[in-house]
Amino acid sequence: MQVCRTVEECRHVLSNFRQASETIGLVPTMGFLHDGHMALVTEARKRTDRVVTTIFVNPTQFGEASDLDAYPRDEDHDLKMLAAAGVDVVLIPDVSDVYPDGDETIVETTRMANMLHGKVRPGHFRGVTTVVARLFNFTQPDIAVFGEKDYQQLQVIKRMTRDLGFPIEIVGVPIVREADGLAMSSRNVRLTAEDRAASLVLNRSLDAAQAAQTTDPKQLRDIISNVISSEPRAKLHGLDVVQADTLHDITPGYDGPVAIMLSADFGGVLLLDQRVITP
Known part of the structure; x- marks a missing residue:
């Protein structure tokens, strides 16, 4: 090399x-x-x-x-x-x-x-x-x-x-995850032990959204927001549910893949996660 x-x-x-x-x-x-x-x-x-x-x-x-x-x-x-x-x-x-x-x-x-x-x-x-x-x-x-x-x-x-x-x-x-589900990131090393445990809420929220078997953007946002709000150490930073390829808003009649993009702050460390859901 x-x-x-x-x-x-x-x-x-x-x-x-x-x-x-x-x-x-x-x-x-x-x-x-x-x-x-x-x-x-x-x-x-x-x-x-x-x-x-x-x-x-x-x-x-x-x-x-x-x-x-x-x-x-x-x-x-x-x-x-x-x-x-x-x-x-x-x-x-x-x-x-x-x-x-x-x-x-x-x-x-x-x-x-x-x-x-x-x-x-x-x-x-x-x-x-x-x-x-x-x-x-x-x-x-x-x-x-x-x-x-x-x-x-x-x-x-x-x-x-x-x-x-x-x-x-x-x-x-595709995302490579730790054994417990946290998306691998160079920022993870900056998490305290408490924030590291709390950060698992990101993947749990996406699992909950996918399990709902819906591509309705409001329902997906509500599911994710509710799961993340259950973790007091998590501060939701950004949550977007859009058309996967164009990042446009989801309009009535759209039946393609939906991208969920999520960011949250844990003790000053911003973490990202995402999931693409297909109808």
Whole structure:
């Protein structure tokens, strides 16, 4: 596994793969890796000849500087996991390499970035699409693999990729959960023991919604809100029930898949979860 510290070095390595007619899969991450990330790597390995992973804690997608500073980091552990998973190249660029001095260009999906979770996390998805567009340019992969836990983010990236004409297939991978049902996240390590136990209410609420066997948005919102309100340590942050592919509101007569996107605060740690329900 080759570790590249600059974009130029990474481009040189990947150009050799392309000259050998090898396909490239990209797995962007912010590090502090876990089995959920490894599921993305596994999917990329299935689909391509070479896998490149990026580790970059992107400052433009954090609303609070304190949240950026608190984001966990463990590069040595990350590199060991990636090497064991068979990753070929890891790009770990400096902020100045991704956002050069005087940088003033952004990439934004004007509707999808400013609806639903985007309303409670202003600027977040603009930061995501800006950095992902740059990572696509740096690595020029054939496919890019993302997790479905942040479902709106996945749809935003799909729309950006289509709109800008990137010749890249976007692949979504289902959530990987802990044995007790909590969605794996790099943020989980910041939870206290009490908040870690309380956070299981997220998956319970989605289980309850799915068990109701309805796609009516009001019923689903009521079910989830009632379950989460039963946990005093949980503060519901965002709850959206929308058409799965477009993120549009569910209108009368709609009979397609419904996406439930959920975020809640536990002791200052924001956790996400989601579920797609089909009629």
